[in-house]
Amino acid sequence: MSADAPPTLPVALDAVGGDHGAAPNVEGAVAAARSGLSILLVGDRVRLHAELGRHPGSGRLPLEVIDTPDVIGMDEHASDVRGRPQASINVATRLVKEGRASAVVSMGHSGATMASSLLTLGRLKGVDRPAILTHLPSKTGMVTVLDVGANADVKAAYLAQWAQLASIYLQVLEGQERPTVGLLSIGEEDHKGNALTLEAHALLRQLKSINFHGNVEGRDIFQGTTDIVVTDGFTGNIVLKLAEGEAKVLFGWVRDALNSSLSTKLGGLLVRGALRGIADRLDPSTYGASILLGVRGLSFIGHGSADARAVKNALLRADRAYQTRLVERLSSELAATMMPTPVSQAHP
Amino acid sequence: MSADAPPTLPVALDAVGGDHGAAPNVEGAVAAARSGLSILLVGDRVRLHAELGRHPGSGRLPLEVIDTPDVIGMDEHASDVRGRPQASINVATRLVKEGRASAVVSMGHSGATMASSLLTLGRLKGVDRPAILTHLPSKTGMVTVLDVGANADVKAAYLAQWAQLASIYLQVLEGQERPTVGLLSIGEEDHKGNALTLEAHALLRQLKSINFHGNVEGRDIFQGTTDIVVTDGFTGNIVLKLAEGEAKVLFGWVRDALNSSLSTKLGGLLVRGALRGIADRLDPSTYGASILLGVRGLSFIGHGSADARAVKNALLRADRAYQTRLVERLSSELAATMMPTPVSQAHP
Numbered sequence: 001m002s003a004d005a006p007p008t009l010p011v012a013l014d015a016v017g018g019d020h021g022a023a024p025n026v027e028g029a030v031a032a033a034r035s036g037l038s039i040l041l042v043g044d045r046v047r048l049h050a051e052l053g054r055h056p057g058s059g060r061l062p063l064e065v066i067d068t069p070d071v072i073g074m075d076e077h078a079s080d081v082r083g084r085p086q087a088s089i090n091v092a093t094r095l096v097k098e099g100r101a102s103a104v105v106s107m108g109h110s111g112a113t114m115a116s117s118l119l120t121l122g123r124l125k126g127v128d129r130p131a132i133l134t135h136l137p138s139k140t141g142m143v144t145v146l147d148v149g150a151n152a153d154v155k156a157a158y159l160a161q162w163a164q165l166a167s168i169y170l171q172v173l174e175g176q177e178r179p180t181v182g183l184l185s186i187g188e189e190d191h192k193g194n195a196l197t198l199e200a201h202a203l204l205r206q207l208k209s210i211n212f213h214g215n216v217e218g219r220d221i222f223q224g225t226t227d228i229v230v231t232d233g234f235t236g237n238i239v240l241k242l243a244e245g246e247a248k249v250l251f252g253w254v255r256d257a258l259n260s261s262l263s264t265k266l267g268g269l270l271v272r273g274a275l276r277g278i279a280d281r282l283d284p285s286t287y288g289a290s291i292l293l294g295v296r297g298l299s300f301i302g303h304g305s306a307d308a309r310a311v312k313n314a315l316l317r318a319d320r321a322y323q324t325r326l327v328e329r330l331s332s333e334l335a336a337t338m339m340p341t342p343v344s345q346a347h348p
Numbered sequence: 349m350s351a352d353a354p355p356t357l358p359v360a361l362d363a364v365g366g367d368h369g370a371a372p373n374v375e376g377a378v379a380a381a382r383s384g385l386s387i388l389l390v391g392d393r394v395r396l397h398a399e400l401g402r403h404p405g406s407g408r409l410p411l412e413v414i415d416t417p418d419v420i421g422m423d424e425h426a427s428d429v430r431g432r433p434q435a436s437i438n439v440a441t442r443l444v445k446e447g448r449a450s451a452v453v454s455m456g457h458s459g460a461t462m463a464s465s466l467l468t469l470g471r472l473k474g475v476d477r478p479a480i481l482t483h484l485p486s487k488t489g490m491v492t493v494l495d496v497g498a499n500a501d502v503k504a505a506y507l508a509q510w511a512q513l514a515s516i517y518l519q520v521l522e523g524q525e526r527p528t529v530g531l532l533s534i535g536e537e538d539h540k541g542n543a544l545t546l547e548a549h550a551l552l553r554q555l556k557s558i559n560f561h562g563n564v565e566g567r568d569i570f571q572g573t574t575d576i577v578v579t580d581g582f583t584g585n586i587v588l589k590l591a592e593g594e595a596k597v598l599f600g601w602v603r604d605a606l607n608s609s610l611s612t613k614l615g616g617l618l619v620r621g622a623l624r625g626i627a628d629r630l631d632p633s634t635y636g637a638s639i640l641l642g643v644r645g646l647s648f649i650g651h652g653s654a655d656a657r658a659v660k661n662a663l664l665r666a667d668r669a670y671q672t673r674l675v676e677r678l679s680s681e682l683a684a685t686m687m688p689t690p691v692s693q694a695h696p
Contacts, residue, residue: 021415026571038587054657087582121362132402138597139597139600149534152534152541152542152543153542153543157665177514184586185582186497186500186585186586193500194500194501194580194582195500195501197582211360216584216590217585217586217589218586218587218590218591218592218593219588219589219590220593220598221593221594222590222593222594222598223593223597232542233534233540234533234534234545234583235536235582235583235586237565237566238532238534238565238566238583238586238587238592239566239586240566241460241565241566241567242566242567242569242587242591243566243590243594244567244571245564245566245567245568245569245570245571246569246570246594246595247594248570248589248597249486249487249570249571250570250598250626250630252487253626253629254602254623254626257619257622257623257625257626257663258622259542260622261622264618264619264621264622266615266617266618267615267616267617268615268618268619270611270612270614270615270616270618271605271606271612271615271616271619273418274435274456274605274606274608274609274612275602275605277605278598278602278605281601282598309432318541342624
C-alpha cells in the first residue's frame with residue numbers, strides 16, 4: 001500500500017440482493033475474502049449464516065454479517081427505498097456514508113441501488129445526474145460506455161459532465177492518460193445526430209479538460225475507435241443489452257455449429273480452447289459490476305443474474321476504486337474544471 | 349404470375365451510386381437480369397457501357413441504360429437533390445413516379461435517396477414521416493427493425509404509424525399473419541422507458557390493427573422475441589451499426605482464434621464449413637437493401653459499400669415487393685385502419 005493510501009475499510013455487500021439471493025453473493029464474498037479483502041455482508045443473518053456454512057473455513061475469513069432482515073425484491077418499486085430505511089441496500093449504503101465501509105456493491109434491484117445511493121450519498125458538486133458506467137469488449141481491449149441506464153431522458157449538459165467524469169475515472173482507475181471521448185451518434189460528421197447530440201457535440205467541443213474525438217457510430221463501439229463512448233441512458237442501456245444479447249446468440253450458434261456433425265465435433269476439440277478466450281473476453285462477469293458515477297461515495301451495481309465470479313470481481317474492483325481515492329479525485333478535478341479562474345487570480 | 353399481378357415493369361437502379369461506383373451495381377444487375385429481371389441502369393452511359401463490356405453476353409440481357417451524367421456524390425449534401433433534377437437518383441425515382449419503373453434501388457447517398465423519394469413520390473396518406481425498415485438475423489430467423497435512420501428526432505405518433513406499416517409489410521411480403529410488434533425500450537414493464545416510448549406505448553396499446561407485444565429490450569433483438577421492433581431513427585441506426593459491427597469484430601476474433609496454432613488450424617478445416625453458415629446468416633447483403641416505407645412508391649436504400657450480391661438481392665427484392673403490390677396494400681390497409689367507421693355505415 002502506498003504512503004497516501006486511505007485507512008483500511010471493508011466493502012459493504014448487499015448480500016441477499018439479486019435473482020439468485022444469497023448463494024452467489026456469499027460464494028463471491030468468500031472468494032474475495034480469501035484474497036485478503038474485508039467484507040460486510042448485509043442481509044438476513046439466518047440466511048447468510050446458512051450460506052456461509054457451505055464454505056468450510058469461512059469463519060476465519062474477514063467477513064462480518066450485518067443482520068438486516070428487510071430486502072427490496074427484484075419486482076418491487078425503486079421508490080420503496082424511501083420508506084424502508086432498514087432494507088439491506090439502505091443499510092449497506094449508509095455504512096459508506098458513515099465511513100464504516102469503503103464502497104457498496106449490489107446485485108439486487110438496480111433502481112433501488114441507484115435511488116439509495118442518490119438519497120444517502122448525494123451528488124458530487126457539478127454533477128446534475130449520476131450515470132452508470134460500464135465496460136464492453138472491443139478490438140482494442142475494452143471500451144467504456146456511459147450512461148447505460150440511470151437516466152432515460154437527459155440534457156446535453158449531463159453528457160458533457162459524464163464525459164469529464166469518465167475521463168477522470170479511466171485516468172485514476174486504469175492509468176489511461178487523456179482517454180479519447182466519442183459522442184454516440186448516427187454519423188461521424190459534426191452536423192449529424194439528433195437534437196440532443198447536436199447540442200452535446202457543441203458543449204463537448206468546448207471542454208478543455210477532455211480529449212474529444214467527435215461523433216462515433218454504433219460500429220465504433222466494438223472497433224474501439226475511442227476509449228469512452230458517452231450517450232444518454234436510454235440509448236446506452238439498449239447498446240449494452242444488445243451487445244450482450246448478440247454475443248450470447250452468436251456464440252450459441254458457434255456452439256451449435258461445432259456440434260453439428262462428427263467432423264465438426266472433432267474440429268471443435270481442437271479449437272475449443274482458443275474460442276474460450278473469446279468467450280471470456282465477452283463475459284460481463286469479468287468486471288463484475290458497473291459503477292454509479294457522480295455520487296459522493298462508491299456505489300457498484302451488478303446484474304441481477306450475477307454469479308459468484310462477478311460478485312468477487314465487483315468487490316475487488318470496488319476496493320481498488322477506494323484505494324485509488326477515486327471519489328476524492330473526481331471531486332477535486334471536477335472542481336478545478338469548473339473554476340478556470342481561481343479567486344486568487346481574480347485579484348491580481 | 350398470379351391473375352392479379354401488375355403489368356411487367358423494369359426496376360430502376362441508380363447504377364453509379366455507392367462507394368465503389370458502377371462496378372458492383374452493374375455486376376449485380378447482370379446477375380439479376382440473368383434470372384429474368386428487367387433493369388434500367390441509370391447513370392453515365394460511357395461508364396456503364398464500359399462496365400457492361402466486362403460481362404460477356406450482357407448485351408442480350410434485359411438491361412437498358414438511361415444516360416444520366418450527373419450523380420450526387422457520397423460526400424455531397426442530401427439537399428442537393430432539390431437543385432439537380434438530372435442527378436441519377438432523381439432520374440431513377442422519376443421513372444417510378446411516371447410508371448416506367450416498378451421501384452428505385454440505390455446504393456448511393458442514403459440521404460439523397462430519401463430526399464428524392466420524399467420529394468418525387470410523396471408520402472402515403474396517414475404517414476407523417478417515412479421510415480427505413482431493415483432486417484437483422486435472430487435466433488428465430490430474422491427480426492424486422494424500423495426506423496434505422498430516416499428520422500433522428502421523432503414523435504410517438506410516428507412510431508405507431510411505423511408499427512402499422514411494418515405489420516402490413518411483413519404480411520404482404522413475407523406472408524406472416526399478425527406479426528408481433530415490440531417497442532424498443534429499457535425494461536419490459538409498461539412503465540419503463542423514456543418520455544417518447546412511454547407515450548408511444550400508450551398509442552400502440554390502443555391500435556387494434558397490430559399485434560402489440562409490449563416493450564422489448566436490447567437483448568430481445570437477437571433473441572427474436574418479436575417479429576418487428578419499432579424505434580426512433582437515432583436508436584435504430586445505432587442498433588443496426590452496432591449489430592453489424594459486433595458481428596464483424598466477433599467473427600474476426602473467431603478467425604484469429606482458428607489461425608492461432610497448428611492444431612486450431614487443423615480443427616478450423618473441420619469446422620469452417622459449419623461456421624460459414626453463421627457468417628452467411630449475418631451477411632447484410634442477403635437482403636441487399638432496406639426499404640423506405642411510407643412513400644408512394646417503392647424505394648430501396650442499400651449500403652454504400654454494397655457488393656454485387658447485395659445489388660442483385662436488392663433488385664430481386666424490389667421486384668418481389670412490386671409483384672405483391674406492396675404500396676397499394678399499404679395504402680388501402682392504412683386507409684381502412686384510419687377510418688373505423690366507413691361513410692356507408694354512418695348512414696344506416
